[in-house]
Amino acid sequence: MRIEAIGCEPLQLRRVHLENSRSLDVYRRNGGYEAIKKVLDGMSPDDVINEVKKSALRGRGGAGFPTGMKWSFVPKDSPKPKYVVCNADESEPGTFKDRYLMERDPHMLIEGILIAAYALTSKVSYIYTRGEYKYLIDIMDVAIEEARAAGLVGKNILGTDFSCEIYTHTGAGAYICGEETALLSSLEGLRGHPRMKPPFPAVSGLYACPTVVNNVETLTAVPDIIKMGGEAYQKLGTEKSGGTKVWSVSGHINSPGVYELPMGYDDMEKFIMEDCGGILDGKKMKAVIPGGSSVYIMRADQIMGKDVRMDYEGLVAAGSSVGSGGFIVMDETVDVFESTKNLTEFYKHESCGWCTPCREGTDWLVKVFKRIESGGGRPEDAQLMLDLCDNIEGKSFCPLGDAAAWPIQSAIKRFPEDFKKRLVNHGSDGSN
């Protein structure tokens, strides 16, 4: 499985192939912990936030919210303790980039957290890691202890009066806990149900204190932003989507893996057919889900010859979204009905059950899929499914409802043949 940068110098993937890439020594010898030194050496928390704002870094977990703006929402004069929480609950189908970032370069995440904690005057940070990634928690624990021994984590970091504790915390198998407020509920020891916004976590989050929740890849981008400056980082990408993005490529592709691309890499077709080796076994491409299962599925003819630009605005214009960057390629052997059923079952298993439309809606949709699959499809089913999706989308308590509806809506609209062929009338004489 490949891990490499395409179309730019590797930033986040700079050290992944080095021997002992996890060790503090290797990290330091390859540009590590320079950024935190620079920060502690004369930048104020506001300076740090401004650099991140200039960088046009957007949340890499899937929502794409401008990171600098999120950080600036934390009320500086609040007497409550502030928390930085790293969202390592990577569970979006098709996404596995955080796994390798943590596995190969844990210190990069630690440095990113330290800088964020400094910027937000936070003294405690938690890395909420999905329970299945237990081996990564062990890796992070070792790295944190290494850093502590070198005076980089804990009290008086690098001899200054900046102190920051970093703890790992385990999830236990719930995709919903990747949603930031559900993550906070889970971290507080409750059931992982999302919470009402407002109040936003930046004002009232973990233990009702100001909290910033950021994805792993967002935090690992921070050291480079400090080192090269926000503007330089932004210039690597596009005006509204600065820097580089790490994509996770899988499916019917010859070279699946983790790829770092500059934001705005302007040829998705080239990316698939050349950079990632093209379709497995020389088959034809049929569909691509570029940003994790929750984004609209794309037809091949929406990509081929279309110069799709791979950044937030470009993908939206092309009819999908960057999302988490979980890039799933499907060839002509895939029945989109089945692939959509597979994803709907995912959302039904993972629905937290809090709100009516998502809980009942995903359950109903799975049952409709099952009925159609076993031969009981009716012509009105396509409209029924679209209508149910319409009743879920925008009406659920959190975005998981929307995420469950979008794959189905886009699949039915863009691959109607795969659905229509199953939705025939069963006359009483057995005729179609």
Place this chain on the structure above:
Amino acid sequence: MSTDLIKVTINGKDFQVAKGARLIDVCREKGFDIPSFCYYSDLALQASCRMCLVRIEKMPKLQTSCTIICTDGMIVTTQSEEIEKAQRGMTEFLLANHPLDCPVCDRGGECELQEMTFDWGGLEERFTERKNYHAERYLSPMVANDPQRCILCKRCTRVCDEWMGEDAIEAGGRGAHTVIGTYLGWLDCSQCGNCIEVCPTGTLLDATYRHQTRPWELAQNITTCNFCSDGCQMSLGSRGGEVMRSVARDRYVNGINGEFLCVKGRFAHPFINHEARIRTPMIRYKKGGKLIPATWDDAIRHVAERLDTIANEHGRNAIGVVGSPRLTNEALHVLHKFATELVGTENYTTTDRFSLKSFFDNLGAPLATQRDIRNAKTIVLIGGDPGELQPLTGKQMRQAVRNGGATLVLVNSVPIRLREQAKVFLHVRPGTEDAIVLALADPANSALAAQKAGIEAEAIDAARQAIANTSGDVVIMISHEISSEAQAIVAQLPRVFAAEGRRFLLHPLPFYNNSIGAHDMRMMDAATSPAQILDAAGSEIRALYMAGSFLPEQLEGREDALSKLDFLVVQELFENDTTAAADVVLPAASYAEQDGTFTNNDGLVQRVRQSIPPMHQSKPDWMITAQLAKELSLDFGYEMSASAVFRDIAQNVPAYSGMSYPKLKDETNPVQAHYASGPSESGDTAALRDRVDALPDTGEKVMVTPDVGVELFRLGMLTDKVSQFHLLASGNPRPETTAISPLYQIQPPMNTDYTDKEKQLV
């Protein structure tokens, strides 16, 4: 909430509303109905049912109106095609897995889901798939559960957590397989049944009432509970002269308690129609003989003759008159007239466990109402255990702390469950509560009090600070542990802590539904007590006329006292130790069989209304007393009218002046008795100080929190007629199987979709 007004436009019309008002409340108030399930007043907001969606201009998605606070210039649409589609969509989702078993569901006819579907749902249900299956089961002796009907509004889990502080019932599982239940599936809780009451569907049902009637067969009648002194308003449902259920659902009654009731208020009603009710008057013609049924005329005449004879032979004080703190004000008033005007005895009282005379004689502030307690900023509880003995007060205290940010100061010898909400807990040695009262009245006594109570003097200072720093209402509650000297001091504490912007209210916690009324009707005025009366039996007291009976603890060690009497006449519902010694037993009517009033521990005078005709030949207590008086040539002139008695009360009891039944008609606006209050001479603490000095200097503390139900499940004369209470009193043992019978359910094969783990949740 502020009194500033802002402009909100709803469906094109402009309205001026209070700043900070909740949008759903505002819309409903202005006549725009909005459906909702999970939104429930004074419970944590959920926004999970998604029924209350509205369109607010400038907000991209439909918003739940229950979470929106109105802002100036907000433009709201509650009626449009988009919203109607959403409402139809949500009801359709709720009905997807919901079984179509209205014909066998007890909630049919009172079901919020039925009503919501009729009002807001579509005509068609497109779900033709297999519904998720869950077996019906019992969760406790009182709670039946059909998880399939659940729409996960979580009202039940919230009331269990927020009202009761018990957190016994919770949601387990995830997604469409979420089920309301508890670990190992058996509820060990106070069995209040509030989860049943607030459930909008037939998921949680009254197991004691299951499959007995339909709501439209019942006559629902609003009355006041006859158990503790909180005076919850309830609606008794009766059919054919039998009380079938007791509910507080807001479609039937809206009193000080909302939909809250405790296990006794909700489930102890079977005593009313129990077969052991005394049926006819009975006379024991000779000592040691049997009680023989007699007619009312014979019995009344017999009693009158004997009382007359004894009074003539031994004097007026030889007749004792003892009432029960469970009787109505009317009964106690007539009893008092009988005792003082007719007999002229000094030996009258009630069988209450303690007297509040000293408290009321020295009352220095108004009594707090339940709403005052909820809105108080500091609550001081001295002794008692409202969680077990006055559950509504306990609930208001918990919500005051949780939702109102109140500070609770607890002074108790037992670490009662309310200590979970207490900010300051003075854990004192048993019997030393007086010392704390002394210290609160005068800080100079802190050291003495701390030493006697076995706590630090700083702790008492902390309590005093908490009271002194309050900006808002302070409520001081007392129970039975403190002496009458201390009662007088507590009643005057408001004067000690008086300050601007701070209201001081008092809240006594007597045991019974009409303890306060007994006091108001002057039945506690005489300087005697049940113990003294029993001790005088056979010597100064030769005869007793009782409306009620002695408590087992009062008869303990005095078992032969009653047999020393020349004559004992008892009006009661059931035969017991007291009637076993009686010469005449008269059948009394229960609170469900008569009109009257009870006065609760807020001083609220609330109606008791007749739901069923008196059982067998029983009569209301006051009528029996009036009839007896007439036989003894004093006609009180009430004819058969309870309201005439009440008019008499209003004329003779200053605190009740101006009241009448029509004024007490509306249970949502209860009327408080106007007690005289002001400074009194008994502000002097010398007598109390002497008592405290005499307390021992050492002692063991109680370290164990009593189990839930230690008082609620205690079997008394009334609750021991209910079989479920026997189960609860013996520790609520978990049965072999919780499967529900007898209705056979047609069970489809289990969804193959279930993992083993999920199947276990069934």
Place this chain on the structure above:
Amino acid sequence: MSTQIVSIQPLSQPVNLGVGPAVFSPEVEAEIDRHIAKYPVLRSAILPLMFIVQRERGYLDPPGVLYLANRLKLRVTDIWEVATFYSMIHIEPIGKYNIQICRTLSCKIRGAGAITEYCSKKLGIKVGETTADGRFTLTEVECLGSCGTAPMLQINFDYHENLTPEKIDQILDKLP
């Protein structure tokens, strides 16, 4: 500021489980203490502690639940409601090796179905079942973040990627 009460029984719900709480070795207790020390609020340690109890007891059994309730000063029902929310916490017995096969899209289109069938046949059990000797449980789980090396499975906490039937034989036969 309140007077401190020493040794008053905790307010956990008096559910009579009929068992005593689980007892762990000093090393395990120390491990638990270290986790509790990470958080300002005791309840936050519930998930790390559940994994420890599960590891020691095989699954979250009644003594384990009671231990957690006492340690975290929660009610037994609070433990239950959290435990049943998460896929990786088991309140029913589970095999020594929980073979969790990823069934989500990327693995599915790279042959997860065949892997599942192969495991099912090899172990002689259906998905969701446990072998009679309690050694293997076969489950299907959602995306494990290993899409680039699909198809794959996880045995307890260990990933096994780029699977073929031969590889599966090697892996399963080598388990102690």
